[in-house]
Amino acid sequence: MEPDEILKTNKAYWNANADLWFGTTALPTYGVHFLTENDLHLFGDVSGKKLLDICCGSGHSLKYHADRHAAELWGVDISHKQLENADAYLKKQGYTAKLICSPMEAELDIPKNYFDYVYSIYGIGWTTDLQGTFQKIASYLKKDGIFIFSWHHPLNYCVAWSCSQRKDIIENDNLIFNRSYFDESYFRMPVDGSEIILCNRKISTYINALAQAGFVVEQMVEQTDKETMEATGVISDKAKKAKMLPISFCIKARKL
Numbered sequence: 636m637e638p639d640e641i642l643k644t645n646k647a648y649w650n651a652n653a654d655l656w657f658g659t660t661a662l663p664t665y666g667v668h669f670l671t672e673n674d675l676h677l678f679g680d681v682s683g684k685k686l687l688d689i690c691c692g693s694g695h696s697l698k699y700h701a702d703r704h705a706a707e708l709w710g711v712d713i714s715h716k717q718l719e720n721a722d723a724y725l726k727k728q729g730y731t732a733k734l735i736c737s738p739m740e741a742e743l744d745i746p747k748n749y750f751d752y753v754y755s756i757y758g759i760g761w762t763t764d765l766q767g768t769f770q771k772i773a774s775y776l777k778k779d780g781i782f783i784f785s786w787h788h789p790l791n792y793c794v795a796w797s798c799s800q801r802k803d804i805i806e807n808d809n810l811i812f813n814r815s816y817f818d819e820s821y822f823r824m825p826v827d828g829s830e831i832i833l834c835n836r837k838i839s840t841y842i843n844a845l846a847q848a849g850f851v852v853e854q855m856v857e858q859t860d861k862e863t864m865e866a867t868g869v870i871s872d873k874a875k876k877a878k879m880l881p882i883s884f885c886i887k888a889r890k891l
């Protein structure tokens with residue numbers, strides 16, 4: 636599939652559905668409530684720091700850092716509707732951020748060797764050029780600058796609840812592999828009456844692309860929050876799955 640077609644489809648989806656996602660995949664959660672900054676403390680003290688949010692969406696993660704006294708906030712997103720929401724939301728809170736409407740893959744008018752942190756909460760997986768995007772992110776960061784991102788865990792795409800009608804299987808809550816972990820090809824997915832195009836990259840693809848872009852991984856998180864792990868009784872299928880495998884993963888890397 637051609638990158639232009641993927642970007643066009645995904646941009647149309649986000650412009651049409653921005654309001655549905657207002658504040659839903661933002662810090663302090665790393666996209667889903669199973670992983671949160673309240674537990675992980677990956678950022679540390681951001682006061683006085685310069686931060687760039689890749690795929691900033693409705694601006695809620697930017698507001699999270701503004702509340703913690705970040706000195707400068709920038710955001711990039713492909714969807715003008717998301718950025719309109721972000722701009723209005725931040726202004727209402729008395730904050731400003733420099734917002735750029737563009738695919739993250741493009742050459743952008745963003746200063747080089749400038750940011751203390753670049754981060755992306757459930758955004759990076761949308762890129763059509765992982766290696767190029769990581770290289771650009773490295774160029775925006777100062778030496779020793781921190782890159783933090785979260786995304787769907789690739790195992791989560793490969794494993795589903797068994798649809799078997801056998802009562803014993805349903806009662807045993809069996810999860811089955813329904814696609815290959817190695818399959819990184821693009822697929823179309825119907826969502827909210829519209830469509831998105833994504834691919835499912837292996838963990839090693841992310842790690843190797845980071846290494847090639849000049850990052851060292853300081854921490855990788857594959858876990859589910861304690862509350863979900865300890866939950867008993869009736870819980871959602873998603874929470875049941877989260878007790879058996881990571882739904883999301885998070886990486887903290889440093890630019891060398």
Ligand SMILES: C[S@@+](CC[C@H](N)C(=O)[O-])C[C@H]1O[C@@H](n2cnc3c(N)ncnc32)[C@H](O)[C@@H]1O
Binds near residue numbers: 696
């Ligand atoms: C799940 S949302 C992230 C929301 C964000 N973390 C927040 O704090 O609100 C994903 C975002 O990625 C954006 N996006 C998708 N593909 C993109 C691309 N190629 N370049 C830049 N942004 C993209 C979408 O417009 C959407 O706002």
